[in-house]
Amino acid sequence: MSADRSTAAVAARRDERTPAATLEFDGVSKRYPGASGPALDNVSFTVPAGEVCVLVGPSGCGKTTAMRLVNRMIDLSDGDIRLDGDSVISRDPTTLRREIGYVIQQIGLFPHFTIADNIATVPKLLGWDKKRIQARVAELLEVVSLPPEMAKRYPRQLSGGQQQRVGVARALAADPPLMLMDEPFGAIDPITRDRLQDEFLRLQREIRKTIVFVTHDIDEAIKMGDKIAIMREGGHLVQFDSPAEILTRPADEFVARFVGIDRALKRLTLRRLHDLEMAPVPAAQVGDDAGPVYERVAASPLDELIVVDGEGKPLGRVGADRLQAESRVPDSRLDPVGVTAPETWTLRDGLAMVMTDGNRPLLVLDEAGRAAGVVTVEQLSGALRPNGSPAPTVPERGDPEVSA
Amino acid sequence: MTGVLSVPLLLASANDFSGAFKFIGNNPHLLLTLSGQQMVLSGAAIGAAMLFGVPLGLVLGHLHKGSFVAINLSNVLRAVPSLGLLAIMLALISFGFLPAFIAMFVLAFPPILTNVYVAVDGVDPQTVDSARGMGMSPFGVASRVELPLALPLIFAGLRTAAVFVIASATIASVVGGNGLGNIIFNQPSYGLAGVLGAAITVTILSLLVQGVLLVAQRYLTPRGLRVTRARGEATALSVAPGGAENLLAAGTEPA
Amino acid sequence: MLAVPGAVLPNFGQTSSCVRNNGLFCWSWFSQHWSDTFGPAIGQHLVLTVIAVAIGFVIAMAASLVAYRLPWAGAGFNVVFTLVFTIPSIALFELLVPATGLTRTTAEIALTSYTLLVMFANFVTGLRGVSADVLEAAEGMGLTRGQRLRRVELPLAIPAIVAGIRVATVTVIGLVVVAAYVDNEGLGVPILQAIQNSSFKTELIAAAVLAVLLAWAVDALLVGSQWLLTPWLRSRRA
Numbered sequence A: 001m002s003a004d005r006s007t008a009a010v011a012a013r014r015d016e017r018t019p020a021a022t023l024e025f026d027g028v029s030k031r032y033p034g035a036s037g038p039a040l041d042n043v044s045f046t047v048p049a050g051e052v053c054v055l056v057g058p059s060g061c062g063k064t065t066a067m068r069l070v071n072r073m074i075d076l077s078d079g080d081i082r083l084d085g086d087s088v089i090s091r092d093p094t095t096l097r098r099e100i101g102y103v104i105q106q107i108g109l110f111p112h113f114t115i116a117d118n119i120a121t122v123p124k125l126l127g128w129d130k131k132r133i134q135a136r137v138a139e140l141l142e143v144v145s146l147p148p149e150m151a152k153r154y155p156r157q158l159s160g161g162q163q164q165r166v167g168v169a170r171a172l173a174a175d176p177p178l179m180l181m182d183e184p185f186g187a188i189d190p191i192t193r194d195r196l197q198d199e200f201l202r203l204q205r206e207i208r209k210t211i212v213f214v215t216h217d218i219d220e221a222i223k224m225g226d227k228i229a230i231m232r233e234g235g236h237l238v239q240f241d242s243p244a245e246i247l248t249r250p251a252d253e254f255v256a257r258f259v260g261i262d263r264a265l266k267r268l269t270l271r272r273l274h275d276l277e278m279a280p281v282p283a284a285q286v287g288d289d290a291g292p293v294y295e296r297v298a299a300s301p302l303d304e305l306i307v308v309d310g311e312g313k314p315l316g317r318v319g320a321d322r323l324q325a326e327s328r329v330p331d332s333r334l335d336p337v338g339v340t341a342p343e344t345w346t347l348r349d350g351l352a353m354v355m356t357d358g359n360r361p362l363l364v365l366d367e368a369g370r371a372a373g374v375v376t377v378e379q380l381s382g383a384l385r386p387n388g389s390p391a392p393t394v395p396e397r398g399d400p401e402v403s404a
Numbered sequence B: 001m002t003g004v005l006s007v008p009l010l011l012a013s014a015n016d017f018s019g020a021f022k023f024i025g026n027n028p029h030l031l032l033t034l035s036g037q038q039m040v041l042s043g044a045a046i047g048a049a050m051l052f053g054v055p056l057g058l059v060l061g062h063l064h065k066g067s068f069v070a071i072n073l074s075n076v077l078r079a080v081p082s083l084g085l086l087a088i089m090l091a092l093i094s095f096g097f098l099p100a101f102i103a104m105f106v107l108a109f110p111p112i113l114t115n116v117y118v119a120v121d122g123v124d125p126q127t128v129d130s131a132r133g134m135g136m137s138p139f140g141v142a143s144r145v146e147l148p149l150a151l152p153l154i155f156a157g158l159r160t161a162a163v164f165v166i167a168s169a170t171i172a173s174v175v176g177g178n179g180l181g182n183i184i185f186n187q188p189s190y191g192l193a194g195v196l197g198a199a200i201t202v203t204i205l206s207l208l209v210q211g212v213l214l215v216a217q218r219y220l221t222p223r224g225l226r227v228t229r230a231r232g233e234a235t236a237l238s239v240a241p242g243g244a245e246n247l248l249a250a251g252t253e254p255a
Numbered sequence C: 001m002l003a004v005p006g007a008v009l010p011n012f013g014q015t016s017s018c019v020r021n022n023g024l025f026c027w028s029w030f031s032q033h034w035s036d037t038f039g040p041a042i043g044q045h046l047v048l049t050v051i052a053v054a055i056g057f058v059i060a061m062a063a064s065l066v067a068y069r070l071p072w073a074g075a076g077f078n079v080v081f082t083l084v085f086t087i088p089s090i091a092l093f094e095l096l097v098p099a100t101g102l103t104r105t106t107a108e109i110a111l112t113s114y115t116l117l118v119m120f121a122n123f124v125t126g127l128r129g130v131s132a133d134v135l136e137a138a139e140g141m142g143l144t145r146g147q148r149l150r151r152v153e154l155p156l157a158i159p160a161i162v163a164g165i166r167v168a169t170v171t172v173i174g175l176v177v178v179a180a181y182v183d184n185e186g187l188g189v190p191i192l193q194a195i196q197n198s199s200f201k202t203e204l205i206a207a208a209v210l211a212v213l214l215a216w217a218v219d220a221l222l223v224g225s226q227w228l229l230t231p232w233l234r235s236r237r238a
Helices: A002-016 A063-070 A093-098 A115-119 A121-125 A130-143 A148-152 A160-172 A190-207 A218-224 A243-248 A253-259 A263-270 A290-299 A320-325 A347-356 A377-382 B007-026 B028-063 B067-078 B082-092 B097-121 B125-133 B138-175 B187-220 B223-236 B243-250 C027-032 C034-069 C071-086 C089-100 C104-128 C132-140 C145-156 C158-179 C188-196 C201-229
Strands: A023-030 A040-047 A052-056 A078-083 A100-104 A178-182 A210-215 A227-232 A236-241 A283-285 A304-308 A314-319 A340-342 A362-365 A371-375
Touching: A023 A063, A040 A063, A040 A078, A040 A227, A040 A236, A052 A063, A052 A218, A063 A078, A063 A178, A063 A210, A063 A227, A093 A100, A100 A160, A100 C132, A115 A121, A115 A130, A115 A148, A115 A160, A121 A130, A130 A148, A130 A160, A130 A190, A160 A178, A160 A190, A190 A218, A210 A218, A218 A243, A218 A253, A218 A263, A227 A243, A227 A253, A236 A243, A236 A253, A243 A253, A243 A263, A253 A263, A263 A347, A290 A304, A290 A320, A304 A320, A314 A320, A340 A347, A347 A362, A347 A377, B007 B028, B007 B187, B007 C089, B028 B067, B028 B097, B028 B138, B028 B187, B067 B097, B067 C158, B067 C201, B082 B097, B082 B138, B082 C158, B082 C188, B082 C201, B097 B138, B125 B138, B138 B187, B138 C089, B187 C071, B187 C089, C027 C034, C027 C201, C034 C071, C034 C104, C034 C158, C034 C188, C034 C201, C071 C104, C089 C104, C089 C158, C104 C145, C104 C158, C132 C145, C145 C158, C158 C188, C158 C201, C188 C201
Parallel strands: A052 A210, A052 A227, A100 A178, A178 A210, A283 A304, A340 A362
Antiparallel strands: A023 A040, A023 A078, A227 A236, A304 A314, A362 A371
């Protein structure tokens, strides 16, 4: 039910969506007075509207500098940055910033504002009327999955993860065509970070903003980015490509070292279990005739029957030997369902799970929890070989719009 | 209010002040004697306050206990006006050194106790922890780690106490605590020139004491802390009603 | 019959035996003189205090805003205010007399001077205490300098600002007692009167205790106002 509501909300939002902006860096340099070398050295790249561009590199590589040049928190020395073709240099910095969402690692929520007031900061600066602001705050709380009663609380009453969601909601408030995010999940524990990343990717599929995302974590870059800009000390842009391209064909030794010797393994994170051709699940309901069911079990890589309920959700397993001795699919003394994996898992997660489970084939569930297919260790390790399965041309996000 | 400070008034006051300096030149012995008496009274009160306040603050701060008393004592007692306190001493005890001394002690004790407590309580727990981890005894931790690190703030408390006490000791002559107040409160005998001369003398006295304490603080502060000395000073006088706590609540996180 | 050793009767109407004996505290005398002596004195005391703190607040706030932007100016203010603070109160009052006479102006100049250091130090600490992340976020969202000051920096400095006002106010209430030497107003007047009247104890204690109670009451009022002004500090932490 909540799923229906949010799809309706998404559809409603889509109609009034501000178009995302194209961001161009054109020969951008930044030199600080007194510094020996440039902080950013002749950097050019273009982020197409609606894509996530991750700036990644070791500390001191100029990635944060590059980001802060966009909303003119600092001013560039050379070159130009254009938003939909218009140079940011010609813009008044404060008005420019109100059109660009800004999320920082430390979040920087105003401790003396309620959550609602925090989110309403930019709309108020832009002079929206009260009703519109209220409606927008309510909508955004829903978008970032916070309960409406949070609106009246103060930031210190929220957990770190909740605060970061408010930070994202606040940046989205005026529906900016561009968002800048400086290590937004950097100060959050790994488990919460993973969840926030997933949530953010889901959100981005709905809102399709142009996003510049800064991180020092190559795994996060691979996970979040449509494009990755790898930078190195001295403010050099070394490679600007899709994650798959960077993992398959690193531009030089630096990139190869930076993405790590496990880059083949990392490529597994670009694809998800439902992207594989899964074998059908040998499933049956209690009381089904055991004969034909046994044949399906025998043909499956999974050497067991998965007993499912009326909706297709697994209830338990029955070994092939026992099934052969029964005339009907039994309803008692089922083996536990055991290890399963959601289809949205990356191949890397799937492989890890299979390997801890004794290399047995993995039962994959769809989002409703129904048995969706079976994946084998051979399939997963086959994806490791660069030529065994072609690197995906588009990073798979499970979004039908991309392939359409 | 600036309009009041018009030129004729300034000229008149210039005249008064030259009389004041003449008075100082003509009565060095009297002024020195009274200054000495005032310093004895102030020194005795501050010394007694330190005798009790420093160990108590050290122990409470070391144990991180009694913050309510240690911090609020200052807030509550600050509200007692020095002249009001002297008046009460006069009513309870009568004239003399003793009521003046007790009043000065009551003024000096809270800032000393509070600053020692806040200083020791605020020593970085990691520093204390590593000292204990290396096998220092509680006494060693208190005397060799907490006390030296707390010194700047302790001195700030001492300087605050000194400002209060020297100022109040001037007034204490109304209850028989001898000092430069003997002249200031006796205009009929010494004239305006005498009153102003004594006022100038006591101002110099107070500034001198502050200077000496500042130099002493610089000497006694561990070298590694001297870089942050300026900041310690700035916050010193703001160790105020709940100031420290509230400021902490505003909270800054290291980047 | 009148001969009570050491005590000359205060010349305030008829006298009770408590007053004649200079007892520690004579309630009847106190209540008789509430409306002609103590009530008005409290009123004057408050007026003197409010004027000094108000003027001091304006000066200290202006100075702290300058110091916030220009640290070197802050160091200068700090030196000046510290020097002024170090001058013993009675000395400062007397030193102003040649210029401004035995007036309320003299009292206010000195009283105001004493508020500056405490308020200035607290205001600057409060402004500097605003977290860099919050300021970064405010700037990044497009708040102008003035908006950042009004909507973010000053509100967040309220606890420190109120702390400064509290210390300044309580200090001034104490100093107004001394100011009675140069300006015949406030609760210092009955104290001086009582000292001249052979240490009339009731009046000494009444005025001193009232001054303390006044300071506590005003302080409580300020604590209350801070509570009202900072709703975000009332809530429990997550």
